[in-house]
Amino acid sequence: MTASTEAEDLGQVPEPGSAGSADGLSSATPIQAPLGTKDVLWPESARWEALIALFRSIVTRAGFGLLVSPAFEDVRLFRRGIGDENEVVGKEMYEFADRSGRRLALRPEGTASVVRAYVQHRPPTPWKAWYATQAFRYERPQAGRYRQHHQLGVEAVGVADPEMDLEVIELAHQLYRSVGLSRVTLRLNTMGCSLCRPAFIEALLAYLSSRSGQLCGAHADTFAANPLRVLDCKKDECRAVTSEAPRLAGLLCDECSAHFASVRDGLDALGIEYLLDERLVRGFDYYTRTTFEFQAESLTSAQSAIGGGGRYDGLVEAIGGPPTPAVGFGVGIERLLLACDAEGCFEVPGPAPQVFVVDLTGGKLARDIARELRREGLRVSRSYENRSMRSQLRQADRSGATLAVIVGPEEAAGSSATLRELRQPSHQPSRQPSRQESVSRSELADRVLELLGNATTDVLDVTAGEGMP
RNA sequence: GCGGCCGUAGCUCAGGUGGUUAGAGCGUCUGGUUGUGGCCCAGAAGGUCGGGGGUUCAAGUCCCCUCGGUCGCCCCA
Numbered sequence: 442m443t444a445s446t447e448a449e450d451l452g453q454v455p456e457p458g459s460a461g462s463a464d465g466l467s468s469a470t471p472i473q474a475p476l477g478t479k480d481v482l483w484p485e486s487a488r489w490e491a492l493i494a495l496f497r498s499i500v501t502r503a504g505f506g507l508l509v510s511p512a513f514e515d516v517r518l519f520r521r522g523i524g525d526e527n528e529v530v531g532k533e534m535y536e537f538a539d540r541s542g543r544r545l546a547l548r549p550e551g552t553a554s555v556v557r558a559y560v561q562h563r564p565p566t567p568w569k570a571w572y573a574t575q576a577f578r579y580e581r582p583q584a585g586r587y588r589q590h591h592q593l594g595v596e597a598v599g600v601a602d603p604e605m606d607l608e609v610i611e612l613a614h615q616l617y618r619s620v621g622l623s624r625v626t627l628r629l630n631t632m633g634c635s636l637c638r639p640a641f642i643e644a645l646l647a648y649l650s651s652r653s654g655q656l657c658g659a660h661a662d663t664f665a666a667n668p669l670r671v672l673d674c675k676k677d678e679c680r681a682v683t684s685e686a687p688r689l690a691g692l693l694c695d696e697c698s699a700h701f702a703s704v705r706d707g708l709d710a711l712g713i714e715y716l717l718d719e720r721l722v723r724g725f726d727y728y729t730r731t732t733f734e735f736q737a738e739s740l741t742s743a744q745s746a747i748g749g750g751g752r753y754d755g756l757v758e759a760i761g762g763p764p765t766p767a768v769g770f771g772v773g774i775e776r777l778l779l780a781c782d783a784e785g786c787f788e789v790p791g792p793a794p795q796v797f798v799v800d801l802t803g804g805k806l807a808r809d810i811a812r813e814l815r816r817e818g819l820r821v822s823r824s825y826e827n828r829s830m831r832s833q834l835r836q837a838d839r840s841g842a843t844l845a846v847i848v849g850p851e852e853a854a855g856s857s858a859t860l861r862e863l864r865q866p867s868h869q870p871s872r873q874p875s876r877q878e879s880v881s882r883s884e885l886a887d888r889v890l891e892l893l894g895n896a897t898t899d900v901l902d903v904t905a906g907e908g909m910p
Numbered sequence: 911g912c913g914g915c916c917g918u919a920g921c922u923c924a925g926g927u928g929g930u931u932a933g934a935g936c937g938u939c940u941g942g943u944u945g946u947g948g949c950c951c952a953g954a955a956g957g958u959c960g961g962g963g964g965u966u967c968a969a970g971u972c973c974c975c976u977c978g979g980u981c982g983c984c985c986c987a
Contacts, residue, residue, distance in 0.1 A: 773987030834947035849945055
């Protein structure tokens with residue numbers, strides 16, 4: 442999708458799967474998730490729920506509140522905020538016109554929307570917002586890179602104090618630790634400010650011009666557009682040139698220098714290890730002063746940055762607000778979970794039911810019992826379609842439930858229910874015969890709660906067993 | 911936008927140099943138990959061999975195109 446796409450074009454796009462063409466689509470092509478997107482099914486989605494809940498818990502304790510903002514915005518927001526010449530804006534944005542001709546774009550990252558919301562509503566500062574949203578980039582997918590991915594992030598607006606940089610970095614650090622990642626490296630750099638960065642860029646540009654012939658093929662004639670980008674290039678040619686390039690550290694203004702020193706001292710005091718990386722250049726133009734990135738050392742794929750952020754003291758003003766300092770970070774959920782896979786941590790079991798109701802009388806009893814137990818707060822599944830008892834118990838077993846409630850003609854006649862242990866809550870796959878007992882309907886819920894309550898010991902009292910084969 | 915690799919059942923994959931009705935494991939369903947899951951056994955369902963074209967007496971297999979997936983480059987979470 443490009444800026445020149447007109448709404449009328451929609452009518453001319455051939456329908457995939459439409460009949461009659463010999464272009465390879467003549468027979469029905471299955472409808473599936475678009476390139477670069479994916480479904481997250483249960484039980485994998487349980488990790489997502491747990492991760493977001495964990496993040497929410499961490500940042501809420503630090504005084505951040507949830508911001509829900511639109512997935513698409515006026516395209517000018519991203520052009521001004523992120524920078525026109527940036528690839529993400531220049532050719533990777535999902536940009537479109539709506540039916541009224543408004544120029545919109547699906548957000549390629551999280552920060553710009555948050556800052557737009559701040560400028561629009563002007564809440565009291567310090568304004569500390571967190572979010573969990575999708576982000577969209579039209580690029581070729583590969584391991585750890587998707588056209589729709591998801592980010593967790595925080596933004597703190599209105600505070601210039603390096604303490605806020607520290608708080609933000611520490612929150613990210615805490616997230617990685619909480620999910621159990623140990624092989625994560627924090628890279629830290631400073632980008633200077635509007636006072637000292639121009640001098641640096643000028644010096645860098647002059648230097649690169651003098652040695653442009655030695656740069657790699659990609660940068661030899663593009664370095665002028667974004668000289669900072671060359672610092673980040675991994676090609677040996679560029680590395681050789683930039684190793685002797687002028688350094689920002691020597692050109693920082695006094696305030697930037699003091700700010701950076703405070704951040705570094707603070708990290709030391711917090712016991713957070715970091716790597717000073719003068720080549721670290723974050724992708725977006727809006728960064729000033731502190732920038733940082735977290736790298737998962739366990740990821741062997743090309744995309745191993747699992748989060749990053751920094752200070753962006755000029756962004757609020759750039760999109761129409763008053764001069765306002767701000768700092769934040771974003772974490773890619775997919776990449777974070779890839780890193781967890783690589784380290785074998787943060788395994789979250791799917792939400793198995795606690796009780797499974799087996800009903801041999803047609804299903805109405807199961808309906809009543811499930812409702813009753815669910816009202817007690819229990820996770821309860823049941824069978825449908827009046828299958829054989831064998832089949833229902835098979836379902837019960839596979840569901841992962843701890844207890845089965847069995848009701849058949851006998852129980853119905855006696856207003857009772859049979860409780861059967863499916864697995865020990867402290868379970869190993871034990872081969873011991875399961876215990877079961879009979880309870881009256883009126884005591885069913887209490888007994889189930891009781892059995893699930895002392896989940897650390899035997900589920901059912903042996904003496905109450907009804908003589909299992 | 912560019913390049914490498916790969917498309918056979920819901921999943922993971924077998925199917926030398928083309929040769930009958932395309933197989934296995936796992937999963938699903940049913941039965942082995944007139945009301946008892948797991949382990950075991952038996953059976954069943956499930957496939958336009960991604961799609962189109964070509965070569966051939968004959969194509970899952972060879973050729974071309976195309977669609978899809980995946981990994982990498984650029985760039986980025």
